[in-house]
Amino acid sequence: MTAAMRLSSVAWAARTRREIREIGTADGSVVVVPVGSVEQHGHHLPVATDTLLADAVSHSGAERAAEDVSLLVTPPVWTGYSPHHLSLGGTLSLELDDLLDLLADVADTALENGFDGVCFVNGHGGNASVIDDAVSIVGRDHPAVEVVGLTYFELAEPFIGEIRESDPGGMAHGGEFETSLMLHLYPEHVTMEAADAEYLDEPYDRAAEDLLIGGSVSTYRPFEEYSSSGAIGDPSLATTEKGADLFDRLGNELADVLRTISEQAH
Template sequence: MIYDSIGSIDTEWAGKPYREITAIAESDGSVLVVPVGSIEQHGHHLPVATDTILVDAMVHGGSEQVDTDVPLLVTPPVWSGFSPHHLPFGGTLSLDLDHLRAVLEDVAQTGIENGFDAVCFVNGHGGNASLIDAVVSTVGISTDAEILGTTYFTLATEEIESIRESDTGGMAHGGEYETSLMLHLRPDLVADSDQRDGTIWNEHYELGGRDLLESGPLSVYRSFDEYSDSGAIGSPELASAEKGARIYDTITSELAALFVAIHEHNA
């Protein structure tokens, strides 16, 4: 499949027989990591599976840096997210909010039933973020296991700022950040440079979101065709594989440290 894991079989749930999974789950401080992506338009130059490809790669990249004595497994990615704001462009598959919540709750609950001490959702799509925050609570209140959630592109923002060339608004949907990562991880899926046309994120409200690295304290719903003719928001023309490698190394190191901290807290 187009979003096949780039990760090691050592931490891949899907590649193991069930007795090996339950042995890992029953170890002290076991951690189950659930990558959550989407299938949605990313302009003319990136595939619709971009969010799923990237979050899966980030999670596996982080898990590979964790010592083998840390009991950790990564589920297959939840590949469809909540993306109604992308539907006008076509190419988007979106789950209903309640359906996605139920999927994430069920995955977490059954992971806990296998014996895991902690479940960590790692999100790769902005439209999923508030829902994952809610699921941390809806599952957390019903179990003694620890439930956590994060969105990978909100990590290490100061370090990423030092990598970027674009101004605020250039690292948005299909912009410099995501296009650089795709050029590093899956250049075969990135269109030629003449197709990389994005519009700088220009939100009316100063408190609204302005960038992947600057989400803003004000939530505003807008269909993405109000922001961009192509569907891409940001500066994809500034992307490079070299920047993508630096972003990848930075974020996977942050995730590895998080996974170890979760294990240590629950051991």
């Protein structure tokens, strides 16, 4: 459990059962569920990077929306769907159906406390389709609840051109984007001298180029076919200052989403 999760004013884990029920039964209340992964991120970032960042952004957005919305952030779902990383080591992964069942169960039981809305905040690209399915399943089973899912780094699309220095492909797995955020939030867990990465080389012109440049074509390859180190992008361009700017803007973007969820859930 991270220090941020223990001490945050919006942390589910720090509340008593009575407090959780009081917050959940308030009009327009929202429960936020961070979803990450434990998977290799090259030689310079820890395997919990996706979980750490999804959790941190979730708390940041929730704290900024807390004056307007009754909400809580659950402990993160730390295991994602990462079969493409397994061969490089260090990765823990669930089966797709197991992750979907886990997300639905977390939402089902959280909603028993009276919440009017639920938001899954995903931090791992390989979870994106599962998040979409979880939204459909939870929404079907709870028709009176506003159910939303998003991948946090996609919230940066409107402003990323003001921050990034890398070419397309430079903000991929363990690249400029994630490394900057980790330098800002968890510098003690970043080893920049080991930041060995390469730009994404994907033969399909219409495939995604990095975290912020999507595409219409998806394919499957073991990760070592893209990168011998396990990292893709340009972490050499990452800075603490970029990470602070990204984190601030991402928090504001997520707060706006959470306010909208609450308004829709009234």
